[in-house]
Amino acid sequence: xxxxxxxxxxxxxxxxxxxxxxxxxxxxxxxxxxxxxxxxxxxxxxxxxxxxxxxxxxxxxxxxxxxxxxxxxxxxxxxxxxxxxxxxxxxxxxxxxxxxxxxxxxxxxxxxxxxxxxxxxxxxxxxxxxxxxxxxxxxxxxxxxxxxxxxxxxxxxxxxxxxxxxxxxxxxxxxxxxxxxxxxxxxxxxxxxxxxxxxxxxxxxxxxxxxxxxxxxxxxxxxxxxxxxxxxxxxxxxxxxxxxxxxxxxxxxxxxxxxxxxxxxxxxxxxxxxxxxxxxxxxxxxxxxxxxxxxxxxxxxxxxxxxxxxxxxxxxxxxx
Numbered sequence: 001x002x003x004x005x006x007x008x009x010x011x012x013x014x015x016x017x018x019x020x021x022x023x024x025x026x027x028x029x030x031x032x033x034x035x036x037x038x039x040x041x042x043x044x045x046x047x048x049x050x051x052x053x054x055x056x057x058x059x060x061x062x063x064x065x066x067x068x069x070x071x072x073x074x075x076x077x078x079x080x081x082x083x084x085x086x087x088x089x090x091x092x093x094x095x096x097x098x099x100x101x102x103x104x105x106x107x108x109x110x111x112x113x114x115x116x117x118x119x120x121x122x123x124x125x126x127x128x129x130x131x132x133x134x135x136x137x138x139x140x141x142x143x144x145x146x147x148x149x150x151x152x153x154x155x156x157x158x159x160x161x162x163x164x165x166x167x168x169x170x171x172x173x174x175x176x177x178x179x180x181x182x183x184x185x186x187x188x189x190x191x192x193x194x195x196x197x198x199x200x201x202x203x204x205x206x207x208x209x210x211x212x213x214x215x216x217x218x219x220x221x222x223x224x225x226x227x228x229x230x231x232x233x234x235x236x237x238x239x240x241x242x243x244x245x246x247x248x249x250x251x252x253x254x255x256x257x258x259x260x261x262x263x264x265x266x267x268x269x270x271x272x273x274x275x276x277x278x279x280x281x282x283x284x285x286x287x288x289x290x291x292x293x294x295x296x297x298x299x300x301x302x303x304x305x306x307x308x309x310x311x312x313x314x315x316x317x318x319x320x
Contacts, residue, residue, distance in 0.1 A: 001087040003094045005058075008103035015119055016093055020053045021045040022121035023091075024130050027056055029076035030085040032188045033127065033159040033166040040156050041125040042090050050122060053093035054086060055115065061136070064104045074221040076168055076175075081192060095119075108133030112146040123152040161186065178224040178282040190231065190278040190313075193220050197234075197270050200258060209299050211244070211260035212270060214277065225257060227283040229306040231313075232263050233276035240264045242306040243277060246286035264307070281309050 006014055023041035027034045038054060045052035062073055077085065079096065086094050097103065097115075106114070111132045116124055124143070131139045138146065140155045147153060158165050166186050174183035175191065184190050193216055200213035212232070216222055225246035232241045241263040261277060283305060289295040 001083075001091055001094055003083060003096065006095055006097045008098065008100060008106075012118075016051070016053070017120070018051065019120050019122045020051050020093065021048065021123045021125060022116060022119060023052065023054045024124065024126040024132070025054070025056065026060060027054070027077075027082065028060065028168045029171055029187060030082060030089075031076075031166055031168065031171055031186050035089060035188060036159050037125060037127045037156045038086070038089050038091065040154065041123075044123055044125065044154065045092070048122065051092035052090070053095060053119070053121075054091050055095045055097060055119075056082065057097050057099040059099050061099055061104060064099055064101055065136075073219065074172065075217075075219050076171060076187075076191070076221055078194070078217050078220055081194070085189075105134050108138035108142070109146050111138075112143070116147075117150050121151045123154060125154045125156065128155055128157050172221050175221050175223050175279075178226050178285075180223060180228065180279045180282050184280075190280060191223075192276055192278045193217065193222060194274070194276050195259070196272060196274050199271060200260060209262045209296075209303075210267075211262045212275065214259040214261060214275065216259060222259065223279055223282070225286045227286070227302055228279055229281040229283060229309040229313075230261060231278040231280060231310070232261050233278075234263075234270055234273055235268070238278070239266055240307065240310045241266075242283070242302055243279075244286070262303075264303070280313055283309075 002016070004014060004016070021041050021044050023038055025034060025037060027038070030038075041054070042052045058079060060073055060075070083094060126140055128140060131137075140153070143153050160166060164170065171183045171186050174180070174186070180191065195214040195216040197212045198215045200211065223245060228243045228245070230241050230243045231238045241261045243259065243261045245257060245259050247257055259277075283302060287298070289298065
């Protein structure tokens with residue numbers, strides 16, 4: 001997959017000079033609904049003998065249009081993770097456009113002329129709720145007006161499950177509520193966060209459960225506080241473990257939460273290492289224990305429960 005980073009105004013040399021099928025969307029999470037849109041673009045491209053290109057943005061438009069709210073503007077997939085998933089979906093070209101005020105203020109006609117027609121799009125594919133132009137004033141229902149018969153338009157209808165539309169907002173809410181299984185079902189893969197290992201209080205080692213303390217990606221959605229069954233990536237392999245997110249109330253609350261992962265059957269000095277965590281299942285909420293002995297007893301039970309959960313998890317080769 002070719003990755004092209006675009007800054008407005010771009011140069012012609014930045015664009016692949018051939019006809020393409022162009023898929024539009026921010027695609028945070030690249031969930032099952034997004035996958036349906038992208039797969040449609042890939043299918044059309046294969047039928048026409050063209051390359052499938054996806055246009056996404058380096059940051060959410062909300063950062064430009066509205067005041068930043070960290071509770072609302074967390075990502076499910078930072079750009080690096082999005083790139084990994086796009087490649088597995090057989091995208092040929094990924095255009096990553098810097099979403100700036102100058103880009104966001106383009107009129108709908110300017111956007112279509114400069115970012116669709118001049119990109120040699122033969123077909124444009126997008127979800128039913130895709131918007132474009134200044135302050136998202138145009139949508140897929142008005143695309144024909146600006147296209148002027150210069151390319152074909154394919155609108156992919158919403159994808160739903162038994163409850164509602166599959167959306168990034170719904171998945172983010174599940175993650176915030178600790179409903180990891182439900183989030184993973186809508187994503188179509190196991191939710192993943194990234195970060196690097198930092199020093200902590202070293203209490204886990206004293207309890208017989210040493211942990212890797214993770215400094216997470218600053219804008220990624222982190223599950224609610226509690227204990228989780230996880231897969232942990234370090235040293236180029238996925239390992240089983242259990243994670244705790246919270247404030248360590250048994251030892252006195254910290255001013256900020258920590259993410260700590262106890263990796264099963266693994267001993268190594270990994271401070272400073274870039275790591276990934278896949279959140280498989282939620283076990284329980286954080287509890288303040290009356291004694292250290294009571295805490296250790298619960299940790300042993302947590303380990304048994306997590307080992308059982310992870311023994312039943314199949315690491316599928318598709319999107320994960």
